[in-house]
Amino acid sequence: MGKNESGKYLKYAIGEIILVVIGILIALSINNWNESRKENTTAKILAKSLIEDLNQDVDILTDVVGFSTQKIKDCDELLSLLKTPVEGWDNAIFYEKINIIGQSNPFFPTIGTYEQIVTTGSLKYFDQSISNKLNAYNTNINEIQYWTDAEDKTLWLMAEILWKGINIQALSEIRFKQEMKNSRFIKIKESSIDEFSNYVAAVKTYRSKTLVEYEEQLQLAQDIIASLKAAYELY
DSSP: OOHHHHHHHHHHHHHHHHHHHHHHHHHHHHHHHHHHHHHHHHHHHHHHHHHHHHHHHHHHHHHHHHHHHHHHHHHHHHHHHHTSOGGGOOHHHHHHHHHHHTOOOOOOOOOHHHHHHHHHTGGGGSOHHHHHHHHHHHHHHHHHHHHHHHHHHHHHHHHHHHHHHBOHHHHHHHHTTOOOOSOOOBOOOHHHHHHHHHHHHHHHHHHHHHHHHHHHHHHHHHHHHHHHHHHHTOO
8 A cells, every 4th residue: 555545544644533523523513502492391390380389379478478477466455455454454356356366377388399300300400590480489388387286386385274164166267267156255364464474475476586587488489480470480
């Protein structure tokens, strides 16, 4: 084989290698593009589902924030009433305040899509800022649960005094907006009033803490919805 022929063969071989390398790079690029497209499609589907879940949470949280604000107000008004002599209490007002104060009205988040995302490892498909907000949203749920549990325990302690001192049937009529057929008597022992007042004050404190968490959760839900809509053009 002559020198010129050897040079031509070497150039041909190098050209073949280059073509093979280019082909591999193109194939990898196409594969990566397809994978990225699949991930974006999956992320967009999950984003839509997350928005639906969060919209439900926004509606619930809006109601809970309003209820909590009223409950704190009623705690203050009942505490003022409890400072006056028992014989001067307005039974109708007492029952109306207890009706609100005695309700828990907890927030149950819609977390089905988030749990699916975490379980399947799909959180990586989202922008880091969105992932951080979703994780913060889930973490804040635990904070809410802590204060909710503390309040519920106090409500049960309050109930032990109330069950012996008021007409539960009359309270039930108020709670479920039924026709009033039962008398609103109050037979709470004076020796229990201070203890009862402490429970009402504790409920107010716990609900005030929870209200802060509810408001933060509501704002975070709205922020996540806005971020998801902007990132995936879901308008």
